[in-house]
Amino acid sequence: MCGRYALLNPNKIFDRFGTVNQLQQLMANADMRPTQLAPVVTMDRQATLMRWGLIPSWAKDPAVGQKMINARAEGIDQKPSFRKPLRVSRCIIPATGFYEWQATAHGKVKYLFTRPDDEMFGFAGLCDTWIDPNGERRETFTIITTAPNEIVAPVHDRMPVILQQADEAAWLDKDEDDVPYLLSFLKPLPADELVAQVA
């Protein structure tokens, strides 16, 4: 996934997790770009700002977070950086669109992908907390990616995992620890639920 997504219509922020007011307040300080602060919904059903780029709790150097913008769904349960977060600290990143850049002979063309109805969706994410030497907590997240659906494929070879609404509650359920079941959510969104436009 490219280094950017959008929350274009704050007024349409859904209330599926009871976080409308929290999110609207957070938006003022949000910037949906890597290394910046963006709102996420946690398993505590709280909306909170976190930095985009997961720093594992055991990391010696927080700079590794810059390389952890995305987590490939394939094999995610085998990776030291993501194995435990997959079990205990999943999150949802609310968005109304995401950008991808298509490489062409004439340069890169920027596309915006949204739902046909322009409603909000949620990316599947993982988060972790890193404590710096001064004891300051640094909460970070990553967005899971998967193969592109038929709408995204002409533009890019990866796309963010957009959860089916029916799977969102289980993704945030603290008591849900069935990894194969959770992994079954991490697939491309059906093509008819996404539209593209040159941005």
Place this chain on the structure above:
DNA sequence: CCAGACGTTGTT
């Protein structure tokens, strides 16, 4: 056993 890795995509 110890040392070293641990990650993926983009720069708007």
Place this chain on the structure above:
DNA sequence: GTCTGG
């Protein structure tokens, strides 16, 4: 922290 490569 935990796994893997050597």
Place this chain on the structure above:
DNA sequence: CCAGACGTTGTT
């Protein structure tokens, strides 16, 4: 793949 082992445990 090729070279080298052909065996296992544990700890300042």
Place this chain on the structure above:
DNA sequence: GTCTGG
């Protein structure tokens, strides 16, 4: 001869 470490 066959397995493993590199």
